[in-house]
Amino acid sequence: MDTIKVVGDFVKEKSPFSLDTWFGRPKKTGGGVERGYDTVPRGAEPRADDEEPSAAAEYRSKVDALDDAQLQRRFEEMLSDMNLSEEKKAPLRKYSKDQKKQMLVAYKFVNAQEGRSKFEKPSDYVAYLSQPELSVGKLHSCLENLRIALTNNPLSWIEEFGPKGIETLLTTLNLCYTNDSRYDRVQYECIRCLSAILNNTVGIRTVFECREALPVLARSLDARKPHCAMEAAKVLAAICLIPNGHEKVLEAITMAGESSRKPRMLPIVEGLVTKAPESLKNGCMQLMNAIITEPEELEFRMHLRSEFMRTGLYDMIDELRAGAEGSRQIQMNVFDTHAAADQDEFLAKFDDVR
Numbered sequence: 001m002d003t004i005k006v007v008g009d010f011v012k013e014k015s016p017f018s019l020d021t022w023f024g025r026p027k028k029t030g031g032g033v034e035r036g037y038d039t040v041p042r043g044a045e046p047r048a049d050d051e052e053p054s055a056a057a058e059y060r061s062k063v064d065a066l067d068d069a070q071l072q073r074r075f076e077e078m079l080s081d082m083n084l085s086e087e088k089k090a091p092l093r094k095y096s097k098d099q100k101k102q103m104l105v106a107y108k109f110v111n112a113q114e115g116r117s118k119f120e121k122p123s124d125y126v127a128y129l130s131q132p133e134l135s136v137g138k139l140h141s142c143l144e145n146l147r148i149a150l151t152n153n154p155l156s157w158i159e160e161f162g163p164k165g166i167e168t169l170l171t172t173l174n175l176c177y178t179n180d181s182r183y184d185r186v187q188y189e190c191i192r193c194l195s196a197i198l199n200n201t202v203g204i205r206t207v208f209e210c211r212e213a214l215p216v217l218a219r220s221l222d223a224r225k226p227h228c229a230m231e232a233a234k235v236l237a238a239i240c241l242i243p244n245g246h247e248k249v250l251e252a253i254t255m256a257g258e259s260s261r262k263p264r265m266l267p268i269v270e271g272l273v274t275k276a277p278e279s280l281k282n283g284c285m286q287l288m289n290a291i292i293t294e295p296e297e298l299e300f301r302m303h304l305r306s307e308f309m310r311t312g313l314y315d316m317i318d319e320l321r322a323g324a325e326g327s328r329q330i331q332m333n334v335f336d337t338h339a340a341a342d343q344d345e346f347l348a349k350f351d352d353v354r
Contacts, residue, residue: 059105074104081107081154125149140185143186150193151196158200163210187225215252219260230277233280238290240287249291265311282331289331305342
């Protein structure tokens with residue numbers, strides 16, 4: 001019996017969500033599916049082990065033997081592992097016991113039988129990326145596949161990727177900093193992989209526990225590589241909004257500044273110059289606003305804003321305002337509104353002292 005087909009047909013008939021939605025996989029549109037497997041040399045790539053039909057039957061028997069409490073616990077563990085929102089979990093919790101059991105069986109075996117990637121386990125990616133002297137093409141292809149896996153797989157997969165996987169990504173990213181422009185696309189994919197890892201609480205915790213992760217990422221704030229700098233700025237801006245994230249981002253850009261012997265805010269300001277692409281300007285303004293507005297203390301916010309102004313923002317702020325439209329206009333409004341509010345709060349404190 002084809003377990004996946006049977007459960008897939010069941011899902012189509014009974015579920016308000018598609019099987020793709022359950023397992024967090026975005027629908028593919030058009031013909032431009034990102035794969036790149038062919039660039040990985042034959043014989044070197046990891047391969048998935050096929051599940052025996054008897055294994056599915058054995059697992060189904062174990063699921064059938066669960067009592068109500070055990071079934072409920074396993075079902076909730078599965079929903080959490082899928083990284084579903086509470087809104088999407090709610091209708092699934094209303095399923096009958098038989099429907100829940102079918103979902104448990106499908107969840108265990110669907111990934112192995114789909115055969116979507118020749119890289120199966122997190123350790124496969126780590127082992128492949130750790131090989132010495134991989135070509136740019138092979139690195140890029142593997143990282144593309146890794147990004148898709150990090151995006152589509154459940155939280156347990158990301159947890160298994162863990163510190164060792166992040167360390168491997170950082171080693172590859174550092175390699176890009178010491179090589180020529182051919183490695184720019186590798187650098188870009190490394191950043192996107194880190195972004196995918198940071199898209200859930202498991203990944204955030206793992207990255208935060210790796211002290212060198214954000215400082216290495218902050219080195220990608222280099223206006224000479226606009227696409228990489230834009231992606232890094234977006235990731236760091238988002239981290240600023242996470243509890244304890246603002247402090248870690250400031251520490252990261254400070255360490256990167258010390259490493260390059262330049263003012264720590266300079267790479268962000270350089271992304272705002274006239275000749276910079278609009279997408280980079282938007283990303284750098286998002287990061288700048290996140291850095292300035294997140295602290296609770298008025299004096300700290302004013303200090304950070306002043307630091308940006310002294311680093312070169314003062315000389316370009318009027319031009320940024322004059323040419324602002326769309327996303328940049330929104331970011332300019334955020335900057336000006338918060339600056340005015342902080343000024344009013346400061347004057348009010350001064351009046352109270354008098």
